[in-house]
Amino acid sequence: MAGAHAQSLDAALAMAYANNPTLNSQRAGTRATDETVPQALSGYRPTLSATAQGGVEYGKQKSSGISTSGTLWPRSFALTAAYTLFNGFVTANQTRNAESQVRGSRETLRNTEQTVLLNGVTAYMNVIQAIALLDLQNKSLAAFQQELRATRDRFNVGEVTRTDVAQAEARVADAQYQVSQAVANLSSARAVYRQVIGVEPGKLYTPRSIEASIPAQLDRVINAGLTHHPAVKASEFAVDAAVFQVKVAEGGLMPNLSLQGQLSQAYDQNFAVDSLGGAAVTLNLSVPIYQGGVEYANIRQAKELLTQARIEVDVNRDTIRAQAVQYWGALEAAKAQIQAAQASVAANTLALEGVREEWRVGQRTTTDVLNAQRDLTNSQSSLVVAQRDRVVAAYTLVSIIGRLDAPSLGLRVNYYDPRVHYDQVRDSWAGVRTPDGK
Template sequence: MALAGLAAAALGAAPAQAETIASALARAYVGNPSLGAQRASVRAVDENVPRALSGYRPTITVGANAGTSWAQGHLSGQNYRQTMFPRSVGVQINQNLFDGFRTTNSTRQAETQVLGAREGLRDVESSTLFAGVQSYMNVLRDTAILDLQRNNVDVLEEQLSQTRTRFQVGEVTRTDVAQAESRLAAARSSVSAAESNLQTSIATYRQIIGIEPRHLAQGAPIDRLVPRSLTNAVQVGLEEHPAIIAALHAADAADIQVKIVEGELAPTLGVSGSLVQAYDNQTPGDRALNATIVAQLNVPIYTGGETHARVRQAKETAGQRRIEADATRDQVRAAIVSAWGGLEAAKASIRASQAQVDAANIALIGVREEARVGQRTTLDILNQQQELLNARVNLVVAQRDRVVASYLVAQSIGRLSARSLNLNVRLYNAKLHYDQVRDLPWGLRTPDGR
C-alpha cells in the first residue's frame, strides 16, 4: 500500500520495531480513561443487586442512653430529695416477611440493570477501539500526505531552478519563472497545513491510545469481521448490537418498576423484637430487663392518590423505553447501511485513485518531454505535477478510508471487541466483580481493596 510505504518511510519504521494496529488497540483497551470509567460505572451498578437483596435480611440496631434525674418535694408529710442516674442498653431487630414482592422485583430490576450496563460497556469498548483505529490510520494518512507535500516542494524547487536557468538563456519568459515561484509558495503553504493536520492527529492518537505514535506499521482491513452482504450485516446488527440489547434491558427494568410501585399498594407484614436492660428507671438502684416481640401488619387503604399516580407514571416510562428500543434499532440499521456504503465507496475509490495516479504519472512524463521540444509551457508542467500530487493524496485517503470503513462496519453490527480482534490483552470480566459483591452482607472495602 502506498499509504503504508510512505508512512513507514516518514516515520523510519523497522518491521521488528513497528507498532501494529493490534498492539495500539491493546494499549487503548487497557489504558483508555473513558473505557476505564465505564468499567467503574458497571461495577457501581453491580452494587444495586446487594442493595436490593438487603430487603430479605433483618436490620439490627443497638442503642444506649444515660442521664441524670433529680427530684425533690413533699409526700405524706415528709420532705424528700431523690437523685437517679437512669441508663439503658438494648438491641432492636426488624425482619420483613412480606412487602408486596417489592424486594423480589427490586432484585430482578437490579439484575436487569446489571445486564444492561454490561451491554453499555460493550458499546463503549467498541467505540473506543474504533476511535483507536481512526486515530492510528489518521496518523498514517497525514504522515504520508506530509511526505508527499514535502516531496512536491523538492520537485518544485528543482523545477524553479531549471526555469530560472532557461530564463537566463532566453528559452522562457519572466512569466514562467513567476508561475514556478507562485506554485512553490503554494506548495510550502500546503506543507505547513499538512504538518498542522499531522500534529492534530498525533494529539488525538495520544488521547485515545495513551502514548505518542512511534514507528507505525501498515494498517490492514478487518474483512473477516465483515458479513458477506448488507442483508446479513443488518440481520447480525439487529441481533447482536449492544446498544439494542441495552435498550431492551432498560425496557425490561422499566416494566419491573411498575410492579415495584404497585407493590406499595399491597399489605406488608413484618416482625420486630427488642431486648433492653435498664437501670435506675423507676427508683434508685433498680434493674429491669425487658424483651418484646411484635408482628405488625399494615394494609394501605388510601394514600391520597400519590402512589396511583406513580404507578401510571411508571407505565408511561415503560412505554417510553420500548419506543426508545425501537428507535435504537432504526439507528443501528441506518448506521449499518451507511457504514456498508462507505466501505463499498472506499473500495471503488482505491481502484479509481490508483488508475488516476498511473495515468497522471504517464501524462507528466509526456508533458515534460513535450516541453523540451517547445510544445508545452512551464505552466503545463506545473499543472500536471499538481494533478499527480492530488491523485497520490486521493489514493492515500482512499486507502485510509478502506481500512477504517471495514472497522466501522464491524462496529456498526456490534462485533468490534478485544475478543473478536484477538488482542493480546487480559480480557476484562465484568461478571467477576458482580460475583464478588452480589451476596456480601457487609463490608466497606471494594474487592480491589479500596
C-alpha cells in the first residue's frame, strides 16, 4: 500500500500536484477557457452553408386557352459563403478579451495550485503534530499511572492519605481522556491528509526549512505579494478583459459590412422551366440606428463591470497585504514560542526530577508531583505546536510572494504547462476531439 511507505513533504506535495481533484478540475476549467480564443477568432473566418429542398407538387396552368396540369417534383440546392469585412472591430476586441481571460485563467490555476500545495503542507504538518501530541499524551498517561501505583503503595503503608490516591486517580482519568482526544485528532488529520494528498500518510519526516526563500524584510514580502501573487495577477487580467468587453459593446453602434456569394440550382419549379441556376455576389451593409436601447444598456453594463473589476484588484491587494503582515507576525511569534518552549521543557524536566526526589523523602506532596508532570507535558505540547506553526507560517509567506508552485519548490513531478493546450487549439479551424494538452 502507498500509505505504508515513508513520505517526505516534497513527495507528498508532488502527489497532491499530480492527483488532487480540485487542482485537476481547475486545469480542465483553464482548458475550457482556452477555447474562447478560437471562438473569437472565428469572426475572422468565412462561413459556408449548404441548403437543399425537395418535394412534390400538383399544378394546373392555363395559357392562351391551353390548359396544362400535372405533378411537379420541385427541388433546389444552394451553396452560400459569407465573410465579414467590418463589424465595428468587434472580432478584434473579442479576441483580445478572450486572450485576457486565458491569461487570467492561468493565474487562477496558479492560485489554485498554491492553495492546494499550502493545504498539503498544512495537512502534512497537522499529521506530524497529531502523532507527536498523541505520543506525549501516552507518555503522560504512563507517568500518571506510575505515580498512581507509587501513591497506592505509600498509602498502603500509611505514608499518604486517601486524598493523595484520589488526586492521582483523577489525573489518570484526565490523561486517558486526553489520549482519546489525541487519537481522534490524529484520525481527523489523517483523513484530511488523504483528501488533499490522495494517499494515506506513511512515515512522515520533519521537512526542510523554506525560510531562506522568504525576503528578509516585511516590506519586501508585501511588495512581492502585490506584484506576483496569482490572485492579484488574475484580477489585473480581469480588468484587461473588461476593458475590451466595453469596446465590444460599443461595436454594437457601428455599421456592419459583409460579402456574400451564392451558387444555386433548381429543378421543376414550374411547367415552363425545367431547371434554373445562378450565381450571385453581394455586399451587405447594415447600419444600426435604434434597436430599442439594448446596445446602450450593454455599454453601460460593461462599464460598470469594468469598475467592479478594478475594485477587485484593490480588494485582492489589500487581502495580500493583510495576510503578509499576519503571517510575518505568526512566523516571528512561532520562532519566539519555540525558544520559550524549549527553555520551558528543559526547566520543567529538571523540576519534575527534583520534585520526585523530594516526594520520595516526604518533602513534596503528591499534588506537587502531578502538577510538575502536567507542566512538563504542557510545555512539550507547546513546543510541538510552535514547530508546526513555524513551518506553516513560512510556507504561507512563500505562497504570498507567489512562489509556492511545483517548479519553485523543485518537486519531482511532470509540470503541467497550460500553454501546450492553448497552442493546440488556438488556430484550430475544425474538429470535435479535445487534444491531450497535459
